Amino acid sequence: MSGFVGFFDGKGVDEKNNIIKQMNDKIKHRGPDGESFFTDEKIAVGYRRGGFNIRPENGAKENRADIESTPTINEYKNLVIFFSGRLYNSQEQPLSLSDAEIVLRGYEKYGEDIASKLRGAFSFVIYNKETHDLYGARDHFGSKWLYYYLPPSLRDTPLKEGGFGDNLFMFGSEIKSFLPHPDFKKEVNKNVLKLYLIFQYSPTEETFFKNVFKLPQGCYFTYKNGEFKITRYFNIEYNAEKKSFDECLNLLEETLKKSVEYHKTGDAEIGSFLSGGVDSSFIASVAKPKKTFSVGFDKDGYDESMYAKELSDLLKIENYKKILSSDEFFDALPEVQYHSDEPHANLSSVPQFFLAKLAKKYVNVVMSGEGSDEFFAGYLTYAESRFTKIYSKLPFGCRKLIKNIAKALPNFKGKTTLIKYGQKVEDYYIGQAFIMDDDEANDILSDGCKSDVSYKDITRPYFEKVKNKSDLVKKLYLDMFLWMPNDILLKGDKMSSAHDLEVRTPIMDKEVFSVATKIPAKYLVRNKVTKHIFREIANKIIPEEWAKRKKVGFPVPFSLWLREQKYYDKLKDMFSEDFVPEFFVKDKLIAMLDEHFKGVKNNGRKLYAAYAFLLWYKVYFIS
16 A cells, blocks of 8 residues: 655745654555655655565566655656556556656656546656646546645635745645644534435535545646646546447456456455455456455344355365454444544445455455446446336326325335335435435534535536436446445545555456446346346356345444444443534434334434544544
8 A cells, every 4th residue: 555645835844844754654554664755845745655566577576665665756857756556557568667657757748638548546646846836636436535635715716926835735645644734724524514414425525624625536636827726537428339238248258357467467465355245256256366355243144254255165265254243343433433534424344444454464455346336237226126117107297296195195015116216316316325314414413514505416416417318327427426436435445544455446447447338228237137247247257146146235233233232322422422512413313312222213324424423523623
């Protein structure tokens, strides 16, 4: 792994050196094997690096700390790059070049277009020592993170000729690295709390720290001639081609297998995450690592690790697993929220944290199956029953009338379906997590945190760009911009970097995605079977039981634990803390908890969203 942090301000070089050292220490977990710095009269940057092997030639073991010691300076001595991540078109380059050097050479040739030409998971910043210009980019899908701190004085008006001057501007791989700067004002951004309670993450470019923003995936920023500007270089377009199923299948199969080979490059040993699902099973079967890693819970129905062990035995691969207890889960939550940088309400972050910790004991790099659900329509929300398909074809006015009638009637079987599909997809779909609606969120928030911003205000601009596409494409498009980067990839990067583990995702590759966007919808979802074409490819090399198994993910028995006195008390103690009324109506949180404890309602996900935020706040603002 690796990471960087940097800043502009008006301080002297010696003071900059002292500050950047403290900031760089905050991301030591991303690269405990070494650090390096660059400082001049304008800027200070710190870099952390891991020490695992990369790109060996003819079996030679070259050490990353030796050949990829960023910051890297070009041969003309005017450009410096701070790079985090991994490139996969580096096979086309001389083996003596590091990824950072490849990007620098590309920038010299292509300028700002370089990001679009890269293949991999990356974030980086290039600094021109002569002009003091900055260029920073984040990969196509958002596997790596790039945050920046931009105070209102710089955001609202163009910078003067003198540049940032005494104004503070910061950029880095993690928000926590900004905290040691003496001029950074650490304040909670309450504007995003309501949206977080709905989506389980912050769905906008704003973060939970005031004036700290995340560069969107597929974008680059420039600071040039006194102007800070963000430009999108990667646009997603879905244009299905008229090809037979076999033609699509053969092309996709070939592209996937090539991607796995590309992602295997260079390291002495690569492991693989393995669950009971088709995605990780396919990756492990193609990559054939020596070791696989799995986690589960010591609760009936919440452990798939036995499937991982069975497949590993079939493939003659060593399998290592960790079974988590409820105490281990709760004890890890503060650390999980700390490493997430922002509050994050996906329960699966915790098993992923332990999975990365387990794998790091044996390897430095693992492969993982992320991307197939978003690329090939793998979530159950993408599949519709025969009834809903027929119902959805009725004129919208007719469905709207049926919806209004159904809402007024007592509960009956199918009522929820009539109401849900009596709306346009734009009205009800926000992605794979919908914790609570606008009214529910505002109801439990304190007056200072309530908001008139609706979840539809967030999703509308995305839906507008695919307004003439099918409902399936609309869902896929939204998830590519919201769910995948802000949930799936956030926890992937943050939980692995907490243990200096590199995770590679061969499915989430721009060449694979290019093929995926041209596959007709009827090959993606067939008879309620999600990611149909991918399962057919997987079934060629893994047993049918694994290829056809329904998606489960990382199921966590949190809702069951909250009906135990011990964990009920834990949440009640948190909800009773003195700082809680700043954000929530305390009595309503406790009433929701009591309702769940008594079995009246399942409020587990709502309670976890509130609890995760309060834990995060306590870690960053109290502890």
